[in-house]
Amino acid sequence: MNKPWLAHYPEGVPSELADIGYRSLADLLDNAFSTFADRNALHFMGAVFTYRRFGELARDFAAYLQTLGLKKGDRIALMMPNVPQYPVAIAGAAMAGLTIVNVNPLYTPGELAHQLKDSGAKAIVLLENMAATFAACRQKTDVEHVVVTAMGDLLPFLKGTIVNFVVRRVKKMVPAFDLPGSVSFKQALATGAKGNPVKVDVAPEDIAVLQYTGGTTGVAKGAMLSHRNIVANVLQSEAWNSPALKHLAPGEQSVTVCALPIYHIFGFTVNLMLSVRNGGASILIPNPRDIPATLKAIKPFRFHSFPAVNTLFNAIALHPEAKSVDWSSLKLAVGGGMAVQAATAERWKKLTGVSICEGYGLSETSPSACCNPTDRSEYTGNIGVPLPSTELAVLGEDGTHLAPGEVGEIAIRGPQVMAGYWNRPEETTAVMTADGFFRSGDVGVMSADGLFKIVDRKKDMINVSGFNVYPNEIEEVVTRMPGVVEAAAIAIADEGSGEAVKLFVVRSDEALDEGAIRSYCRENLTGYKRPRIIEFRDELPKSAVGKVLRRELRS
Numbered sequence: 001m002n003k004p005w006l007a008h009y010p011e012g013v014p015s016e017l018a019d020i021g022y023r024s025l026a027d028l029l030d031n032a033f034s035t036f037a038d039r040n041a042l043h044f045m046g047a048v049f050t051y052r053r054f055g056e057l058a059r060d061f062a063a064y065l066q067t068l069g070l071k072k073g074d075r076i077a078l079m080m081p082n083v084p085q086y087p088v089a090i091a092g093a094a095m096a097g098l099t100i101v102n103v104n105p106l107y108t109p110g111e112l113a114h115q116l117k118d119s120g121a122k123a124i125v126l127l128e129n130m131a132a133t134f135a136a137c138r139q140k141t142d143v144e145h146v147v148v149t150a151m152g153d154l155l156p157f158l159k160g161t162i163v164n165f166v167v168r169r170v171k172k173m174v175p176a177f178d179l180p181g182s183v184s185f186k187q188a189l190a191t192g193a194k195g196n197p198v199k200v201d202v203a204p205e206d207i208a209v210l211q212y213t214g215g216t217t218g219v220a221k222g223a224m225l226s227h228r229n230i231v232a233n234v235l236q237s238e239a240w241n242s243p244a245l246k247h248l249a250p251g252e253q254s255v256t257v258c259a260l261p262i263y264h265i266f267g268f269t270v271n272l273m274l275s276v277r278n279g280g281a282s283i284l285i286p287n288p289r290d291i292p293a294t295l296k297a298i299k300p301f302r303f304h305s306f307p308a309v310n311t312l313f314n315a316i317a318l319h320p321e322a323k324s325v326d327w328s329s330l331k332l333a334v335g336g337g338m339a340v341q342a343a344t345a346e347r348w349k350k351l352t353g354v355s356i357c358e359g360y361g362l363s364e365t366s367p368s369a370c371c372n373p374t375d376r377s378e379y380t381g382n383i384g385v386p387l388p389s390t391e392l393a394v395l396g397e398d399g400t401h402l403a404p405g406e407v408g409e410i411a412i413r414g415p416q417v418m419a420g421y422w423n424r425p426e427e428t429t430a431v432m433t434a435d436g437f438f439r440s441g442d443v444g445v446m447s448a449d450g451l452f453k454i455v456d457r458k459k460d461m462i463n464v465s466g467f468n469v470y471p472n473e474i475e476e477v478v479t480r481m482p483g484v485v486e487a488a489a490i491a492i493a494d495e496g497s498g499e500a501v502k503l504f505v506v507r508s509d510e511a512l513d514e515g516a517i518r519s520y521c522r523e524n525l526t527g528y529k530r531p532r533i534i535e536f537r538d539e540l541p542k543s544a545v546g547k548v549l550r551r552e553l554r555s
Helices: 004-008 025-035 051-067 085-095 109-119 128-140 157-170 185-192 227-245 265-278 291-298 310-318 320-324 342-352 425-431 471-478 514-524 550-554
Strands: 040-044 047-050 075-079 099-102 123-127 145-149 207-213 221-226 255-258 281-284 333-335 356-361 368-371 391-395 408-413 438-446 452-457 462-464 467-469 484-494 498-507 533-536
Touching: 025 051, 025 085, 025 227, 025 265, 040 051, 047 051, 051 085, 051 185, 075 085, 075 109, 085 099, 085 123, 085 265, 099 109, 109 128, 109 207, 109 221, 123 128, 128 145, 145 185, 207 227, 207 265, 221 227, 227 265, 227 368, 255 265, 265 281, 291 310, 291 320, 310 320, 310 333, 310 342, 310 484, 333 342, 342 356, 391 438, 425 438, 452 471, 462 484, 467 471, 471 484, 471 498, 471 514, 484 550, 514 533
Parallel strands: 040 281, 075 099, 075 123, 099 207, 123 145, 255 281, 333 356, 462 498, 498 533
Antiparallel strands: 040 047, 207 221, 356 368, 391 408, 408 438, 438 452, 462 467, 484 498
């Protein structure tokens, strides 16, 4: 396959991964616990966990899981925000040979029941704030073992007690729940500390994570990510980030802001696992939507890497307190999960002096497949080039490979591509080509010199009188307008044109009216792309990771 994108590779970045080295996530974690024992691994609410302590807690938790009779390949659901218990549970589950099922803490009982039943999870670890949700659907699942933790459980005693009191009594964030037979996270660790975990022989092709996805197109399904998939993506990301992070001072530990939720594969792989691989420290942010709290949490640190989604970059750049943060040590801001808009990139660069380096991937690709070179100093508006050992193609409806400049479906082949969808062979067959490419469902194009650009999601495309209109393009234009904070475009039915554009706008200036936006669109968009209806909103519906949910706007 012709690979024109290799010409864009920074010096020192290999086109192919060397031998992956680790057989499993447990091997990667064990190596970090021993190699970086005295380094700080996790920062949370002023508490610090060294790699040695992280490893001790993980081994205790692994031993506890084995006392329950859980065996290799059994599924364990983890339902928490970014608290230290989450990385500990991940590492413990990996050491015990279990398959991790990451669960969105904001799920409703119905959504949670589906994921637990579909995955066949036998155990769950969850923050007490979400316990009432699980209690409401427990009888519909096969879960046998329940571990409940509180926000402050791994903090020093006095601080942890205060944090738990505030969460429960002052902020009243823990609805009443009844979960007979459940144990506390502290009890689980105490039980595990009485023994040692038995080493489990895990093969690279064994399933490490069931990452649920596809809720926007119907019932959520589990992408089977093997140990090889995730380890490969960690090493691909490490190689790709090296041109930016090589500028750290000699001996300086890399520090990453972990604001992306760990239950999202972007946070799991590119935040947590990559930081562990590097012996770096992660600043855990439990609620990135609380911008003042997020800024307060990162203020004491010199941090170097900040992966995030467009909405978080934008919210921080617009917040007045952001100027009080010292951004001088930031080397890399990777944007993914959704398109990075030019207006956001401009605001972020003005605030931090660092351009957002946009990447691209999916749950099915562990997630990273493509990224802009990290040694570039400007936002490009495209998703860059395939990572080492990765190929991208643009496919026509009949599966043929299209030429540069032709718009089609982005397809991906590489060691990070999933093994398939859990218990859904037909759906797996539908997205995998005979030659091993995964069909992403995203519409894109490759330039003659190998740079890729996403045009939009196939399902979000608007058809106006036979013309394809891409919501991303409209949103990109409108968010450049002064006074516009966010925008989202969807299709609505129209008797004359089949479909028309409806635009939702969040504004910072109440004087900005519909007439001004229509005038702006007339100057910047051709006729069929202009919104038929404009609606102002105080906020747009978003997923937990910050992606705008067009499906909710459509409904």
